[in-house]
Amino acid sequence: MHVDAMTTPQPLSRTGDLARRVAAAGFSGLLFTETGRTAYLNAAVASQAAPGLELSTGVAVAFPRSPFVTAATAWELAEATAGRFRLGLGTQVRTHVVRRYGSSFERPGPRLRDYVRAVKACFAAFRSGTLDHHGDFYDLDFITPQWSPGPIDAPDPCVDIAAVNPWMLRMAGEVADGVHVHPIGEPGYLARHVVPSIAEGAAKAGRSASEIAVIVPVLTIVGDSDAERDRERELVRASLGFYGSTPNYAFIWDEAGFEGTTARLREKQKAGDFAGMVAQITDDHIAAFATESTWDGLADALRATYEGVASRLVLYNSLADPERVERYGEVARALT
Template sequence: MQLDVMTLPQPLGQIGELARQTQAAGFSGLLFTEGGRTAYLNAAIASQAAPGLELSTGVAVAFPRSPFVTAATAWELQEATGGRFRLGIGTQVRTHIVRRYGADFDHPGPRLRDYVLAVKACFAAFRSGKLGHHGDFYDLDFITPQWSPGPIEAADPKVDVAAVNPWMLRMAGEVADGVHVHPLGEPGYLARHVVPKVAEGAQKAGRSPSDIAVIVPAMTIVGDNDEERHNERQFVRASMSFYGSTPNYAFIWDEAGFEGTTARIREKQKAGDFAGMAAQITDEHLAAFATESTWDELADKLIGKYGGVASRVVLYNALGAPERFERYGEIARQIQSSQSR
């Protein structure tokens, strides 16, 4: 189990220093979750600033970019990192794809499955000079030497997909190299859905479930006294209410024993009451969906919660005060040390 840091892409002049700090602190990697800035440009800067640091997009939006464009970008990043880049992609939601990006969104699950296969076909074409992918959504069969980046020494980039519902999790196990679990992915959800559904997909494709990386974001509330943990509790409440407002994710709350949480959050959201949204996340929600501990207990708690399930745990809220970031880095070193014994 590796411990990574999650960040929104930063201004390009700042990301190099963050990459160096992440590597020096002891984390395994840096994960860029795409927002208003592009994940790929940040990854490119980080690859040069901190050689040896593992980098991934977690996740970049797929559909507004053609599979060939995404594949070529990932190929260059894989070369720049010496084989330490993972391509993480996701569908986003219809409103963003159609109204913000102006791209197609129909049949997002099957479209993403075809997209992954098309990206992998492009990787093969960069080595062989022959492109041949004929899917339900993407039909690619033309490449010339001048429009190919050509072979690289590193292996093909791993392709991970964001998945929440059972169909998407099975699809990830069938065609992807890893799955990005939703930030609301508490241990019960991992056991009920992620592990068995990914295994079903892998077995359908004749693959071993152990070959599929499970990448889990972890929201943490850490401090040696209640006052120290208070501000992080408030941050986590706001973050959970944001993710928990999406109707498609309501079943995660419901199955964990918090029925109606999404409906209550959306009622406040429609009224523009952001403080009210966060207030719907109770201490009981935090206990189930976040990891709260003292600093001395955190490494053991993360191993106990995610060990044997997660290939990579991504700290959702490690960034902040420098001294806290350094302490999170110490946790990363402890986890790595405990697993090497």
């Protein structure tokens, strides 16, 4: 099992030191989310600072960038990492894509499927010199040597997508190389939806489900004292309050036995009562969605829950406290 650390993009002047520290601590790789800063520039800096580290975008927003621009960027990162870069893509939500990025969002699932195919067609074109993709959303059929990065001495980058609902999971099994599971992907959800839906999509495309990486972020509460774990628990409670307010994720909470959680969180959110949102998250919620342990027991606890399901574990809060990076790195070493 590969074990990555998750981070939001940093000022570029800090990224090199972070990448070197993550590599030295024992993580397999470093995963960059995309929020106020771009994931790709951070990955580029990290590729030069820590050459052996596996890097991924987890996830970069797809639609505001053309498939060709995304493919060319991923191609350069694959070359810079000697094949250790994974391209993780997601749709984001309508408000961000339309009102912040000024891009189209109609039919996001089918659009992302076509986008992934278009990106892979660009990879093929960089090697062959022929670009030929005609989909429902993207038509690409022009490339010349001057405007192609050309072949590289590395495999094509893996293209992973963020998926939550069964349709997107099946689509991932059909066209992608991996799935970024949401941080609230508790074990029951993985068994009910993620594994069978990916397998169904893979079978439709004549692929084996084992070809598709399952990338699972895990919320952890770890410490050797009650006080240490109590601090961690409150951070997890706040994260769950934020994620639980998204309507598209409501079915995950409902099926885990917490029906109505999303509605209650949204009511508090609309009232601007953010403390009230956090207060809606009980210790039972936390027990279902997070892994709690002492430091010595964390690797075994994660293995017991995710072995045989996750190809890559992403330790969601492993870099939140700079004083705990190396301890999380020991856990990563024990799992790989």
